[in-house]
Amino acid sequence: MTSPSTLLRRVINPRILELGAYRVEPSVGMVKLDAMENPYRWPAELVQEWTALLAEVELNRYPDPDPAPLKHALADYAGLPAGMDVLLGNGSDEIIQILQVACAGAERTILAPEPGFVMYQLVARGLGLQYVGVPLREDFSLATEAMLDAIARHRPVLIFLAYPNNPTANLFDERGIEQIIRAAPGLVVVDEAYGPFAGATLMPWLERFPNLLLLRTLSKMGLAGLRLGYLAGAPQWLEQLNKVRLPYNVGALAQATALFVLRHTDLFEAQAAQICRSRSWLIEELQAIDRLVVYPSQANFVLFRTAAGAALRIHGELKRAGVLIKLLSGGSSLLTDCLRVTVGSEEENRVFLAALRKAV
Numbered sequence: 001m002t003s004p005s006t007l008l009r010r011v012i013n014p015r016i017l018e019l020g021a022y023r024v025e026p027s028v029g030m031v032k033l034d035a036m037e038n039p040y041r042w043p044a045e046l047v048q049e050w051t052a053l054l055a056e057v058e059l060n061r062y063p064d065p066d067p068a069p070l071k072h073a074l075a076d077y078a079g080l081p082a083g084m085d086v087l088l089g090n091g092s093d094e095i096i097q098i099l100q101v102a103c104a105g106a107e108r109t110i111l112a113p114e115p116g117f118v119m120y121q122l123v124a125r126g127l128g129l130q131y132v133g134v135p136l137r138e139d140f141s142l143a144t145e146a147m148l149d150a151i152a153r154h155r156p157v158l159i160f161l162a163y164p165n166n167p168t169a170n171l172f173d174e175r176g177i178e179q180i181i182r183a184a185p186g187l188v189v190v191d192e193a194y195g196p197f198a199g200a201t202l203m204p205w206l207e208r209f210p211n212l213l214l215l216r217t218l219s220k221m222g223l224a225g226l227r228l229g230y231l232a233g234a235p236q237w238l239e240q241l242n243k244v245r246l247p248y249n250v251g252a253l254a255q256a257t258a259l260f261v262l263r264h265t266d267l268f269e270a271q272a273a274q275i276c277r278s279r280s281w282l283i284e285e286l287q288a289i290d291r292l293v294v295y296p297s298q299a300n301f302v303l304f305r306t307a308a309g310a311a312l313r314i315h316g317e318l319k320r321a322g323v324l325i326k327l328l329s330g331g332s333s334l335l336t337d338c339l340r341v342t343v344g345s346e347e348e349n350r351v352f353l354a355a356l357r358k359a360v
């Protein structure tokens with residue numbers, strides 16, 4: 001009989017065998033500041049209203065594969081330009097996958113600045129697309145000339161730009177983005193996962209650039225558990241992408257919840273405003289700690305650099321103190337000694353800072 005590992009090697013694509021899985025650290029009982037979640041729950045009355053609504057969902061039926069009311073509500077909320085449409089995904093992660101499945105093929109390239117959101121690369125490698133990462137400058141601004149060179153050399157079918165960027169928390173400059181869109185031989189996807197904390201969006205640009213798509217998610221604004229992302233752009237693109245989107249990718253409970261949530265956007269806007277205030281406070285407190293370099297943030301997280309060689313130890317000590325943040329050191333060379341912390345509730349931020357002061 002063939003040994004299980006031989007069988008594995010025969011069946012699973014070598015690309016996948018080589019791939020490192022996306023790791024989620026255990027976090028039960030911890031102050032969880034590693035994944036850019038919103039720390040706030042909903043008021044009790046709202047929870048009641050919501051659960052009453054869920055009770056009416058017919059779970060015996062498949063969800064609507066193309067829910068017009070939800071798409072209209074999202075279009076309104078997002079300020080979608082006339083003539084554009086949206087495609088819904090089970091989180092924007094799924095849309096990143098849908099985009100790449102639709103564009104996959106031999107000799108095809110995906111391009112993104114580095115460091116950037118890991119999912120762009122993970123999906124590309126799983127699908128056998130070439131992935132080209134173009135380093136940002138030392139200050140994490142867009143290296144526009146290097147991007148334009150790489151675009152000319154590799155002719156990417158897809159370019160991803162996160163605006164603001166994860167894990168660096170900054171907004172790239174609009175002029176650089178515009179030059180990249182104009183030079184791109186294929187699609188440019190601007191990923192606005194952290195838009196609610198940046199007060200900036202390129203949504204109006206959809207009317208100017210036919211090769212631009214805009215990716216959004218409800219996750220970071222407060223609904224990470226819901227799994228709902230959306231892609232905005234011209235219907236001609238979405239029509240093609242819809243062919244590889246599985247028809248029932250967004251469940252009925254998620255659809256009903258999202259519609260409900262979009263009637264209460266004031267609550268999420270208030271939470272985002274609170275998170276932005278906490279961010280300013282957190283940055284000041286971090287700056288006051290000796291030997292840390294703290295980077296500016298337009299998102300709901302803060303990137304900071306420790307003394308040389310200290311990040312791994314500090315990350316471990318925080319973990320032992322019950323605080324989980326993200327260790328970035330060891331990945332991109334631009335992120336040596338770097339850690340990333342999500343802006344939490346006021347209490348969580350205080351617990352984090354106390355543990356960090358001790359560890360430093």
Ligand SMILES: *Cc1c(COP(=O)(O)O)cnc(C)c1O
Pocket residue numbers: 036090091092093094117162165166191193216217218219220224227228229
């Ligand atoms: C978190 C994140 C996403 C994924 O969001 P989901 O909608 O929860 O899948 C996409 N893009 C960036 C840049 C992110 O940081």
